[in-house]
Amino acid sequence: MFTPADAAHRRAGAKSQAAMPATRSFTLERPGGITLRGACWCPAGAGGGARGADVAPARDIYLVHGLGEHVGRYDTLGAWLAARGWTLCGHDHHGHGRSDGRRGTIPATRDPVDDLEAALETRYDAGRPPLLMGHSLGGLVALSCALRHPQRIRGLVLTSPALDPGLGIWQKALVALMSRIAPDLALGNGLDASKLSHDPAVVRAYLDDPLVHDRISARLARFIVDASRRAIEQAGTLAVPTLLMYAGDDRLVDPAGSREFARRAPPSLLTVREYPALWHEILNESEPARRGVFDDLAAWLDGR
Numbered sequence: 001m002f003t004p005a006d007a008a009h010r011r012a013g014a015k016s017q018a019a020m021p022a023t024r025s026f027t028l029e030r031p032g033g034i035t036l037r038g039a040c041w042c043p044a045g046a047g048g049g050a051r052g053a054d055v056a057p058a059r060d061i062y063l064v065h066g067l068g069e070h071v072g073r074y075d076t077l078g079a080w081l082a083a084r085g086w087t088l089c090g091h092d093h094h095g096h097g098r099s100d101g102r103r104g105t106i107p108a109t110r111d112p113v114d115d116l117e118a119a120l121e122t123r124y125d126a127g128r129p130p131l132l133m134g135h136s137l138g139g140l141v142a143l144s145c146a147l148r149h150p151q152r153i154r155g156l157v158l159t160s161p162a163l164d165p166g167l168g169i170w171q172k173a174l175v176a177l178m179s180r181i182a183p184d185l186a187l188g189n190g191l192d193a194s195k196l197s198h199d200p201a202v203v204r205a206y207l208d209d210p211l212v213h214d215r216i217s218a219r220l221a222r223f224i225v226d227a228s229r230r231a232i233e234q235a236g237t238l239a240v241p242t243l244l245m246y247a248g249d250d251r252l253v254d255p256a257g258s259r260e261f262a263r264r265a266p267p268s269l270l271t272v273r274e275y276p277a278l279w280h281e282i283l284n285e286s287e288p289a290r291r292g293v294f295d296d297l298a299a300w301l302d303g304r
Contacts, residue, residue: 022041039089065096108183135281136159140224143163156242157242157243157300163258163260165228176225186216242269244261251279255274
């Protein structure tokens with residue numbers, strides 16, 4: 001979602017820029033010898049939200065990134081949050097970014113929700129759960145985790161979550177078939193990068209990023225289809241405060257999924273912000289729209 005931006009964007013809404021955030025890396029070991037690699041952006045003097053840190057930060061957010069990208073694209077968000085006193089951490093999915101695994105694939109024995117749950121259990125004490133923040137595929141993964149284990153988090157932020165992959169009945173049937181006969185076959189994901197954002201610099205940075213890829217396996221596609229269906233069906237069981245932010249003119253995921261989830265979820269727990277003219281990466285849109293989205297995020301976080 002995020003790309004490095006100029007200093008003005010990094011200061012957007014920040015309370016103080018007296019000290020630059022500390023950045024640190026971490027790893028998460030998974031079955032089969034797979035290492036997932038992640039990063040944290042911390043206020044000066046904070047301990048990164050991990051058990052055993054020198055100084056436990058007051059406020060933690062765990063980030064779940066989207067399809068084909070990696071947590072390094074969220075550097076601007078991390079700096080902005082750190083300036084407001086939050087620590088942001090997140091790992092690259094299996095087969096993404098700097099993590100191990102063939103590009104665009106997931107193992108037969110676990111899915112991205114399992115990896116997220118392992119990260120939360122490893123990095124946070126049960127009595128101090130973080131907020132979860134997920135974008136696109138990451139929004140679907142974060143929401144699935146929140147519905148499955150609400151006690152592991154204390155709130156949820158979803159930006160343009162992939163709650164409707166926009167597939168017809170025959171396309172879904174093909175995904176189901178391919179996931180059985182060739183589950184690890186990875187093809188192009190069909191994402192049109194020109195529709196990520198109205199800001200051409202964002203699109204250019206995405207296309208030039210060597211850690212971005214366009215692969216998706218049949219097994220991962222099946223996960224998206226099944227998990228998005230379950231998330232809509234289980235929306236009424238949402239049990240944590242949630243901020244749902246989505247692009248009304250999204251060209252990459254169908255915003256109908258977010259609207260249907262909002263219709264079914266408990267209204268007392270859900271804050272909804274739709275941006276009718278924006279494209280998929282709402283926190284990476286052209287100004288002044290981007291500033292308005294950041295302001296909405298800040299207002300919700302300040303209430304936590």
